[in-house]
Amino acid sequence: MARTVIIEEAGGPEALKLVDRKVGEPGPGEIRIRHKACGLNFIDVYQRTGLYPLTLPHALGMEAAGVVEAVGEGVTHLKEGDRAAYAATPPGAYCEARVMPAAQVCPLPDGISFEDAASIMLQGMTVEYLFHRVWPLETGQTVLFHAAAGGVGLLACQWARSEGIRLIGTAGTDEKCQLALDNGASACINYRDKDFVAEVKALTDGVGVDVVMDGVGKDTFERSLDCLKPLGMMMSFGNASGPVEPVSLLTLAAKGSLKLTRTTLFTFLADHARCQNMAQHLFDKVESGAINVNIGQTFPLEEITEAHRALEGRLTTGSTILTL
Template identity: 50%
Template sequence: MSTSTGKIVRIHSTGAPDVLKYEDLEIGPPKAGEVQVEHKAIGLNFIEVYWRTGVYPLPLPTSIGNEGAGIVRAVGEGVKDFQVGDRVAYGCGPLGSYCTVRNMPTHPLVKIPDAIDFDTAAAMMLKGFTAQYLLRRVYKVQAGETILFHAAAGGVGTIATQWAKSLGVRVIGTVSTREKAELARANGCAEVIITSEENVVKRVKELTDGKGVPVVYDSVGKATFVESLDCLKPRGMMVSFGNASGKVDPVPLQWLVERGSLVLTRPTVASFTADKAEMLESAAEMFGVVASGAVKIQINQRFALADVVKAHTKLENRCTTGSTVLIP
């Protein structure tokens, strides 16, 4: 297989969305242990804003993105689990999904069931893996519990709240606008708190007869961290899994004592997908809830890969809901 051409989005410096550059790509055949994937859809996630702006530093220049779906076009020496023509998707790196075609190791790849199309797969992998580990591994929610989920109308939120409801969990979701509140209710939230209009802690206590919740899932970060702690019942768990509003300041351990022996964790999807068998188990459960209809992947925005600057601008300004995909 000779060298072929394509397109790639790279950053040569960190900053505003316009640092994303749509460039030509030359790519050779896959090496041993690799496959070449021709992308049909690429997932867009808020973590890519962190990479672009330098919140999470990367060596430059680089391509970003770690979620995509497409077709295997070539296989390298020693690859046995995949063959040319396989429909595949991934949601846990390595970085570089912002391109039309790429060579990559087989570890992150999973085969897409026939019932799942490329756009859906690209929109659900990272967010679906995240929802899975949050609800089923970090804190295994139980039927009858009431939980608090911040940013309930976002990409992870719309998946996780549907999933939690299907498990018999009562979800209190937070959103920033009335429009997003309607979306959150449609996706399984029994109660929705509009953060621009209501006091989150006061409302959560009202909705739980003063007890608080056993777990809070918080991807907002700095702006909501303390109030999230205050929403927990004694011995509850604070799951901080994102920094959309900025990094959380150092936390005095005494805060956890004062609020009743709280548990604080800061998980990341990489820790729950590093083991191939565990990742495949998570993927099977994730595909299962989507195929059953219990969780519907809502792709509310589509952008051409060439329009990635526009896509990042919308994402960073909180102008998106549900999932967003880039189309090569």
């Protein structure tokens, strides 16, 4: 048996329930993994509220790290006793142990702790694909990154610095702006005090940025288009403030033949080889010291409700993990 967090109906943090579930043996292409730590992400909130519907009841959680206990037929990249970490579908990482598909589970280097791994798999591979898979950025280009003091944002700040990319961040307090600067942002705008469009134009001598990376969604999307230079790329990858309203293609034309994409990490992770390559790239960044993991909050599994309240209330900085 394994303690597991489930929802039986969509709703607020109170919908989360901690139950005991039987853990079976892995079938072909599967593993059984015993978790040491699990990560929290906004996609978990989207699933809990029903924005991203699940067939209910369903376990939640998309990333974790632990030790492989058993390996099913056909699995060759992992073996019993291996340290491993993942960001993977289907949801179900908020638990002590589970049986799951093996393809998106990645061998974890000895030099990276379970806690650090659980905090960076989803967020770190999100940054990896934003910088290298959607529209590969080049040294010297400029990015506007919203919520730069969040878990994804702080990794993006460091990633940009390691690649010679100028990152302008936004955040909601001066303290959060300083955190982004400390992690590699070249500038950070407190959007509660200043007009971020005007500030971006001032910081780029009126030209605008090459790319906007926006995980906030509704509140920032439309004005972010005004921050792009002609032929710029808008990467929308999240809905922390709500889903983006429909946009006319004529708007993109009028604002400078802009490019727009709405991406999801799991599209990129669906290919086994690409998933493993993305994870290795992330691990290399961590082990080289280019990326320093920032775990801002830790909650025991039984405090999952409080953890969701903090995450959804934007009361967190860096990454948030559950310990077991």
